[in-house]
Amino acid sequence: MRSVLVLNAKGGCGKTTLATNLAGYHASKGKRVVLADFDPQGCSMDWLAARPADRPGIEGVAVWRDGLRVPRDTDWLIMDSPAATHGRALADLVRRADSVLMPLLPSPIDIRAANHFIGELNAVRKLVNGGVRLATVANRVREQSLAAAGLEEYLQEFRLPSGKPFPFLAGLRASQNYISAAERGLSIFEFAPARTLPDREQWLRILRWLSRSARANMRQKPD
Numbered sequence: 001m002r003s004v005l006v007l008n009a010k011g012g013c014g015k016t017t018l019a020t021n022l023a024g025y026h027a028s029k030g031k032r033v034v035l036a037d038f039d040p041q042g043c044s045m046d047w048l049a050a051r052p053a054d055r056p057g058i059e060g061v062a063v064w065r066d067g068l069r070v071p072r073d074t075d076w077l078i079m080d081s082p083a084a085t086h087g088r089a090l091a092d093l094v095r096r097a098d099s100v101l102m103p104l105l106p107s108p109i110d111i112r113a114a115n116h117f118i119g120e121l122n123a124v125r126k127l128v129n130g131g132v133r134l135a136t137v138a139n140r141v142r143e144q145s146l147a148a149a150g151l152e153e154y155l156q157e158f159r160l161p162s163g164k165p166f167p168f169l170a171g172l173r174a175s176q177n178y179i180s181a182a183e184r185g186l187s188i189f190e191f192a193p194a195r196t197l198p199d200r201e202q203w204l205r206i207l208r209w210l211s212r213s214a215r216a217n218m219r220q221k222p223d
């Protein structure tokens with residue numbers, strides 16, 4: 001099983017969007033997917049409730065209410081987290097993950113805030129799960145906004161205090177496709193390909209990195 005935690009201390013940056021699209025992607029590929037919602041707002045569970053019955057099933061777990069038990073034959077555990085997760089709650093989440101994806105809004109303020117959070121995340125990671133892999137994804141990117149603000153280079157150079165890279169995987173454009181997918185319990189991968197081609201292309205590196213990371217984790221030693 002691979003487990004992915006979608007995490008950022010900030011609300012509204014795209015955690016639920018990344019989690020639900022990943023869940024829909026792997027379900028549409030025939031994988032057994034558990035979508036675990038740690039956020040009492042339950043947005044991932046609302047998304048699942050809207051999912052049409054004729055689409056590949058995803059098992060939802062409202063963790064804040066029911067706790068987390070994962071069936072043994074699960075292929076992908078996708079964990080959606082609440083904003084402002086710190087301290088013990090953060091440690092509990094990171095402990096369960098083999099990869100952490102951190103969505104960021106492409107503004108200098110958001111990226112600076114994320115940088116502080118990365119310090120905290122790194123301290124937790126060392127305590128509970130030195131092998132976990134981390135990466136960022138810029139979300140709701142408007143044409144040229146990353147390049148124009150010089151944010152892309154800044155993101156490329158993210159490092160943990162140990163010097164380990166914190167890869168920047170992709171910028172996802174701001175697109176109505178994410179909004180209509182969210183309303184209908186779908187992922188963008190379940191729309192007609194012509195409509196979502198630019199979005200799918202932006203996901204390729206994310207999907208590849210996540211598939212690699214389980215194997216890489218086995219080789220990686222904690223620092």
Ligand SMILES: Nc1ncnc2c1ncn2[C@@H]1O[C@H](COP(=O)(O)OP(=O)(O)O)[C@@H](O)[C@H]1O
Binds near residue numbers: 015140175178179
């Ligand atoms: N790339 C995107 N393009 C357009 N709208 C987006 C995109 N990503 C997220 N949104 C919208 O922004 C809002 C906040 O995103 P959400 O994933 O719920 O953030 P979080 O879970 O971090 O609070 C939602 O209404 C969502 O549909």
Ligand SMILES: [Mg+2]
Binds near residue numbers: 015017043
């Ligand atoms: Mg959310």
